[in-house]
Amino acid sequence: MRVIVCGGGVIGACTAYFLSRGDIDVTVVERSEIAAAASGKAGGFLARDWCAGTPLDALARRSFTLHAQLPHEVAGDWAYRRMTAYGGYVAGDDAQRDAPSALGWLSNGVVIAHRLGTTDTTAIVHPRKFTSAMMNAALAQGTRLRQGRVTGIVRDADGMTVTGVEIEGSVIEADAVVIAMGPWSLLAAQWMTLPAVYGQRSPSIVYDTGTDVPADALFLEHESGGETVSIEVFPRADGSTHITAFSDIAPLPLDPAAVVPEQDAIARLQAVSERLSPAFRADRIIARQACFRPVTQDGLPLIGRVPNSEGLYVATGHNVWGILNAPATGEALAELVTEGAASSVDLTPFDPARLRPLDPSLLQAR
Numbered sequence: 001m002r003v004i005v006c007g008g009g010v011i012g013a014c015t016a017y018f019l020s021r022g023d024i025d026v027t028v029v030e031r032s033e034i035a036a037a038a039s040g041k042a043g044g045f046l047a048r049d050w051c052a053g054t055p056l057d058a059l060a061r062r063s064f065t066l067h068a069q070l071p072h073e074v075a076g077d078w079a080y081r082r083m084t085a086y087g088g089y090v091a092g093d094d095a096q097r098d099a100p101s102a103l104g105w106l107s108n109g110v111v112i113a114h115r116l117g118t119t120d121t122t123a124i125v126h127p128r129k130f131t132s133a134m135m136n137a138a139l140a141q142g143t144r145l146r147q148g149r150v151t152g153i154v155r156d157a158d159g160m161t162v163t164g165v166e167i168e169g170s171v172i173e174a175d176a177v178v179i180a181m182g183p184w185s186l187l188a189a190q191w192m193t194l195p196a197v198y199g200q201r202s203p204s205i206v207y208d209t210g211t212d213v214p215a216d217a218l219f220l221e222h223e224s225g226g227e228t229v230s231i232e233v234f235p236r237a238d239g240s241t242h243i244t245a246f247s248d249i250a251p252l253p254l255d256p257a258a259v260v261p262e263q264d265a266i267a268r269l270q271a272v273s274e275r276l277s278p279a280f281r282a283d284r285i286i287a288r289q290a291c292f293r294p295v296t297q298d299g300l301p302l303i304g305r306v307p308n309s310e311g312l313y314v315a316t317g318h319n320v321w322g323i324l325n326a327p328a329t330g331e332a333l334a335e336l337v338t339e340g341a342a343s344s345v346d347l348t349p350f351d352p353a354r355l356r357p358l359d360p361s362l363l364q365a366r
């Protein structure tokens with residue numbers, strides 16, 4: 001069986017890894033480089049039970065377990081570690097402003113209100129290193145990587161059954177095709193019956209904090225310019241700390257390589273970060289970046305068969321939990337493609353047929 005995975009983000013890499021463990025001929029087509037988009041620029045935070053009470057719960061729990069197993073199965077170091085997570089706020093002009101923080105590495109006035117996760121329930125990876133390691137493991141199992149832009153799907157005479165993928169004028173044949181192009185999966189709605197996928201932009205700054213910042217993830221609220229801003233701080237085991245805030249809605253550039261941060265958002269983020277801890281000094285900044293996470297209309301991913309097609313699958317729309325949920329998505333999708341049904345997780349809540357398909361004429365008008 002020949003399977004083409006379109007997109008080399010964390011979802012494409014994990015899908016290729018699990019497919020290539022079977023007797024499957026896998027090709028990943030990536031237009032830029034592995035982890036070029038959100039999968040290389042995310043925080044990498046993982047939580048076992050933060051999706052409890054939602055349709056994502058089983059997928060998240062399975063993925064959290066796989067994240068703990070993969071360092072024993074796959075070569076490479078992607079800085080997997082368990083961590084503690086805290087919630088709180090940055091005090092404004094009041095008595096708390098000068099009070100020492102409960103966590104010694106934070107500045108006065110950073111108030112820790114509650115613990116959100118322990119080393120049993122929360123963890124982190126370096127997302128670019130994780131995605132690359134999964135892709136390298138797939139390559140070691142025989143997967144091929146082809147650089148190029150997927151520009152269409154090829155079908156047989158009945159118009160239903162997929163026979164390959166078009167890459168800028170050339171065609172590679174396949175028995176099954178998986179669309180895993182993150183927010184750019186939207187473009188695939190021109191070629192198949194697919195619901196809309198949107199991109200939500202977030203800027204982030206990465207600091208080289210070495211051993212100055214312990215394994216404490218932070219979810220903080222801060223009053224800034226009359227609005228309440230949510231700040232997320234993710235110290236990783238390789239000594240880098242990722243800080244993000246100020247998500248906004250912006251047009252998705254057609255080329256993933258054209259995603260750049262707004263200078264104003266980065267300046268605001270840098271100012272907030274400096275307020276949190278002396279560890280976040282300007283001379284320690286190693287990346288100022290932005291990325292678009294893929295979002296669907298109901299906030300749940302699309303994982304499963306594409307309606308009205310034979311041999312066509314999609315895995316995208318993972319929103320804020322794409323790094324967490326990639327392993328279980330890849331595992332379940334590999335089962336669906338090769339065995340006809342997913343056995344590790346119930347994919348029913350993520351069936352692409354649950355949402356109204358996007359009218360392709362809206363894309364042509366873009």
Ligand SMILES: Cc1cc2nc3c(=O)[nH]c(=O)nc-3n(C[C@H](O)[C@H](O)[C@H](O)COP(=O)(O)OP(=O)(O)OC[C@H]3O[C@@H](n4cnc5c(N)ncnc54)[C@H](O)[C@@H]3O)c2cc1C
Binds near residue numbers: 029033043323324
């Ligand atoms: C600031 C930020 C922080 C985040 N933090 C976390 C976190 O802490 N934990 C967590 O679980 N999740 C987090 N996320 C979410 C996570 O990053 C995403 O859900 C996940 O990376 C999406 O992966 P993907 O593979 O679907 O898409 P992408 O990473 O966007 O990958 C899609 C790939 O497809 C390629 N592509 C596009 N078009 C084509 C084409 N025509 N042909 C071939 N290739 C193509 C692109 O170049 C890209 O490499 C965060 C996101 C952001 C923005």
